[in-house]
Amino acid sequence: MNANSTIRDGNPLAMLRQTVVGYSDRVRDWWATAPGWARWTVYGLLIALAIIAPHPAIGSFMSPHSHWASLLFSPIGTFVLLAVGLNVVVGQAGLLDLGFVAFYAIGAYTMAVFGTKYGWNFWGVLVVGIFITAVSGIILGSPTLRLRGDYLAIVTLGFGEIVRITAQNTEYIGGARGITNIPHPQPIFGVEFFLDPLPYYYLLLAAIVLVVIFAKRLERSRVGRAWEAIREDEDAAELMGVPTFKFKLLAFFIGAMIGGLTGVIWASKVIAIQPPNFPFILSATILAAVVLGGSGNLPGVIIGAFLIAWLPERFRGFADYRILIFGAALVLMMALRPEGLLPPRRRRAVTGEVSKPETPPAGGDEAGDDRPAEEVAK
Amino acid sequence: MLLEIKDIHVHYGKIEALKGVSLEVGEGEIVTLIGANGAGKTTTLKTISGLRSLSSGSIVFDGKDISRLPGHKRVLVGIGQSPEGRGVFPGMTVTENLLMGAYTRRGDFTKELDEVFELFPRLAERRNQIGGTMSGGEQQMVAIGRALMSKPKVLLLDEPSMGLAPMLVAQIFSIIKEINDRGTTVLLVEQNAQQALQLAHRAYVLETGRVVKSAPAADLLDDPQVREAYLGGALGQH
Numbered sequence: 001m002n003a004n005s006t007i008r009d010g011n012p013l014a015m016l017r018q019t020v021v022g023y024s025d026r027v028r029d030w031w032a033t034a035p036g037w038a039r040w041t042v043y044g045l046l047i048a049l050a051i052i053a054p055h056p057a058i059g060s061f062m063s064p065h066s067h068w069a070s071l072l073f074s075p076i077g078t079f080v081l082l083a084v085g086l087n088v089v090v091g092q093a094g095l096l097d098l099g100f101v102a103f104y105a106i107g108a109y110t111m112a113v114f115g116t117k118y119g120w121n122f123w124g125v126l127v128v129g130i131f132i133t134a135v136s137g138i139i140l141g142s143p144t145l146r147l148r149g150d151y152l153a154i155v156t157l158g159f160g161e162i163v164r165i166t167a168q169n170t171e172y173i174g175g176a177r178g179i180t181n182i183p184h185p186q187p188i189f190g191v192e193f194f195l196d197p198l199p200y201y202y203l204l205l206a207a208i209v210l211v212v213i214f215a216k217r218l219e220r221s222r223v224g225r226a227w228e229a230i231r232e233d234e235d236a237a238e239l240m241g242v243p244t245f246k247f248k249l250l251a252f253f254i255g256a257m258i259g260g261l262t263g264v265i266w267a268s269k270v271i272a273i274q275p276p277n278f279p280f281i282l283s284a285t286i287l288a289a290v291v292l293g294g295s296g297n298l299p300g301v302i303i304g305a306f307l308i309a310w311l312p313e314r315f316r317g318f319a320d321y322r323i324l325i326f327g328a329a330l331v332l333m334m335a336l337r338p339e340g341l342l343p344p345r346r347r348r349a350v351t352g353e354v355s356k357p358e359t360p361p362a363g364g365d366e367a368g369d370d371r372p373a374e375e376v377a378k
Numbered sequence: 379m380l381l382e383i384k385d386i387h388v389h390y391g392k393i394e395a396l397k398g399v400s401l402e403v404g405e406g407e408i409v410t411l412i413g414a415n416g417a418g419k420t421t422t423l424k425t426i427s428g429l430r431s432l433s434s435g436s437i438v439f440d441g442k443d444i445s446r447l448p449g450h451k452r453v454l455v456g457i458g459q460s461p462e463g464r465g466v467f468p469g470m471t472v473t474e475n476l477l478m479g480a481y482t483r484r485g486d487f488t489k490e491l492d493e494v495f496e497l498f499p500r501l502a503e504r505r506n507q508i509g510g511t512m513s514g515g516e517q518q519m520v521a522i523g524r525a526l527m528s529k530p531k532v533l534l535l536d537e538p539s540m541g542l543a544p545m546l547v548a549q550i551f552s553i554i555k556e557i558n559d560r561g562t563t564v565l566l567v568e569q570n571a572q573q574a575l576q577l578a579h580r581a582y583v584l585e586t587g588r589v590v591k592s593a594p595a596a597d598l599l600d601d602p603q604v605r606e607a608y609l610g611g612a613l614g615q616h
Contacts, residue, residue: 228470229478233467235465239427239458239465240478344469
């Protein structure tokens with residue numbers, strides 16, 4: 001074990017941690033070197049799994065207490081899409097956003113307003129809704145992205161609350177009563193959208209697949225490199241010629257778009273929305289999903305969102321104790337794996353939690369040693 | 379003059395950190411800026427590279443006024459900086475760190491990479507090591523090499539000796555000399571006045587946001603006041 005461990009050897013928790021860490025690291029190391037065909041097979045299998053997931057046989061195990069297909073749409077599917085969006089902001093650009101629910105709300109309200117007041121069809125609202133939330137991302141970002149760290153977190157938290165409270169106090173959009181009779185999407189490819197959650201689930205699944213491909217491509221582009229540099233050292237990034245402000249704004253823009261997309265799809269299914277659907281705790285929960293899964297790593301984030309959405313439903317049989325168990329599960333996971341279930345390979349190396357203790361990074365101790373000297377020199 | 383700073387004032391909130399600093403750096407020179415903690419050395423460099431904005435005064439580089447140019451565009455005109463505390467991207471490998479230095483340019487960087495690896499053979503050995511796991515000296519090499527990747531006309535170095543063992547300091551300083559010999563102008567901020575003055579052609583002494591002295595570096599080495607204040611002069615040289 002290395003010096004960074006907070007749990008001592010011999011503690012059963014430490015042994016459990018070694019098992020968990022060892023296993024997920026082996027999976028990731030295999031993945032990093034896996035040939036193209038193996039990766040495509042895994043992608044194919046995962047999509048196939050997602051397609052057959054609503055089958056009642058799977059549902060009877062996954063969710064004995066609630067309707068599985070409904071759960072798959074919301075919260076599971078919506079959480080996954082929101083987490084993928086928030087991961088662009090938090091995981092890639094490193095901007096702590098505590099008000100992500102605002103974009104979800106704006107997307108949902110756009111669907112509700114355009115659908116009920118103007119009779120727009122879902123597919124048109126989808127485009128407009130994404131546009132409006134993207135603009136709202138810019139409106140939030142341009143004055144606030146000059147702030148860093150904790151201050152940015154506070155301002156975004158405020159933004160989330162402002163959107164909810166404004167909705168609550170604006171009669172035009174229903175005030176505290178919210179908006180009812182939101183139209184369902186028009187049929188497409190012969191698929192009817194009505195009360196059955198399945199078509200909505202597949203719609204959401206398609207959105208998730210497209211957004212994940214988009215996010216993955218961004219990550220590997222010049223934009224992704226710029227975000228990585230900003231996340232790791234913003235001043236140094238600026239010195240390298242990265243227009244840091246512009247790229248931070250872009251992260252907000254894209255994150256907001258994905259949040260808005262989720263909101264539009266969700267609102268088109270639920271018929272009625274109210275301001276309390278968009279509480280601060282939802283922002284916090286999505287952030288927990290990102291951090292739990294491994295901020296910055298898409299597969300990790302998706303697993304994190306799935307667990308955060310699914311576990312409380314799975315434990316519904318424990319009635320009032322389910323949140324207690326959910327909390328205990330979160331604490332246990334963070335104790336076993338503080339950097340997330342599947343963190344990005346590299347960030348894991350930096351935290352010093354190297355899984356092969358026999359090969360510590362040469363010179364690592366030295367780096368640690370001259371830090372106090374630096375503080376003195378400053 | 380390649381770089382001319384004219385009477386710049388910089389504020390942190392209401393506190394005036396620089397109270398009218400003027401200095402010049404000629405093409406091919408090594409100029410050093412020495413001074414105590416809080417004298418404004420780092421602020422001066424950050425203002426030149428655009429990380430801090432100035433309240434008044436001007437910065438002229440290569441004949442153009444760049445006072446209002448955003449930091450990321452100053453890289454394009456030819457200003458490269460190795461920041462205070464090195465600022466290596468901890469999660470990127472050595473090679474990736476170096477390639478970030480060439481972010482504004484497109485194309486193939488094998489030649490530039492080879493040049494940096496030739497200058498720092500240590501980095502060549504560790505090109506795939508993650509930045510955050512390297513020693514202080516190696517990180518300093520990455521920071522300097524990364525700044526060189528943008529092919530700067532002037533290289534701004536902020537305390538490259540900070541927190542390093544004496545042997546490493548000597549090594550870093552000899553590399554700075556080598557970089558200068560190859561044609562890059564250097565503006566060096568240092569607390570390690572003795573070594574900085576031995577290396578530089580000219581020097582400025584900064585005290586509480588003002589330039590209090592400027593002279594050829596060799597003269598300052600013998601200057602009684604400078605010896606007293608920055609070189610531990612009273613301790614044995616007499």
